[in-house]
Amino acid sequence: MIAIASDHGGYALKQTILEHLAGRGIPAEDLGCGGERVDYPAYAEKLCRAVAAGQYERGILCCGTGIGMSIAANKIPGIRAALCGDCYSAGMSRQHNDANVLCLGGRVLGTELAKKIVDTYLDTGFSNGESHSRRIAMIKDLEG
Ligand code: RB5
Numbered sequence: 648m649i650a651i652a653s654d655h656g657g658y659a660l661k662q663t664i665l666e667h668l669a670g671r672g673i674p675a676e677d678l679g680c681g682g683e684r685v686d687y688p689a690y691a692e693k694l695c696r697a698v699a700a701g702q703y704e705r706g707i708l709c710c711g712t713g714i715g716m717s718i719a720a721n722k723i724p725g726i727r728a729a730l731c732g733d734c735y736s737a738g739m740s741r742q743h744n745d746a747n748v749l750c751l752g753g754r755v756l757g758t759e760l761a762k763k764i765v766d767t768y769l770d771t772g773f774s775n776g777e778s779h780s781r782r783i784a785m786i787k788d789l790e791g
Contacts, residue, residue, distance in 0.1 A: 649769070650703040652678040652694040653753070654687040657709025657716070660753035660761055664707060667762045673769065676703070691719035698747055699725035706748040707765065713752035720748050724790045727783070732756065734767040741771035743779050 649668065653661035658680060668675045678694050679685070687710045698706045708716035713730045720728035728748035729740035732755060740746035749768045751761055773779070 648703050649673060649675040649705055649707065650678055650694050650697055651675050651707040651709075652680070652690040653709035654680060654690055654711075654716075655682060655684045656687075656711025657713075657751065657753035658682045660709045660751060660756065660758070661707075663758050663761065664709070664751075664765055667765065671766075675707075687715045688719040691716050692723065695720045695723035695726045695728070695748060699723055704747075705769070707768075708748060708750045709753050710750075711752060711754040713750040713755065717750040720750060725787075727786065729768075731764050731768065733760075734763050737764045737767040738771045741768060742774045743776075745773040745779070745783055 651661055665675060665677060679690060691708055694706045694708060697703055708720060710716040717728045717730040720726050726748055727744055727746045728750050729746035730750040731737040731740060
């Protein structure tokens with residue numbers, strides 16, 4: 648199960664992605680907001696704590712630029728959040744970084760590109776390469 652959340656700046660994109668995921672038959676749970684003005688760190692925390700706890704396989708966060716969500720998300724232990732504006736980065740975030748959260752900018756991305764980024768992110772697996780696993784363990788150590 649995928650979790651998805653946004654602030655008001657990412658709300659329209661979140662709705663587009665929810666519709667897209669439904670069309671692909673991918674179950675997703677919307678953790679808010681409902682379009683009202685909210686503070687993005689609260690939604691980043693809500694989604695990321697749930698992903699880190701194993702309640703969801705992966706998460707998608709949308710705000711205006713994706714920047715605020717990604718900064719907040721990467722403060723949560725166990726979260727590797729990737730802000731992606733292209734499909735190559737989305738694929739590499741999975742292959743090399745095993746990113747468990749994708750961040751997107753609703754005021755930056757066109758809807759068709761955003762959908763392709765989401766598809767690439769969801770359809771790509773971690774490489775399991777020794778060097779990549781070692782680096783991810785090093786990132787984990789940075790959490791203290
Ligand atoms: C909200 O206006 C905006 O600051 C937010 O959506 C996001 O872009 C922050 O990084």
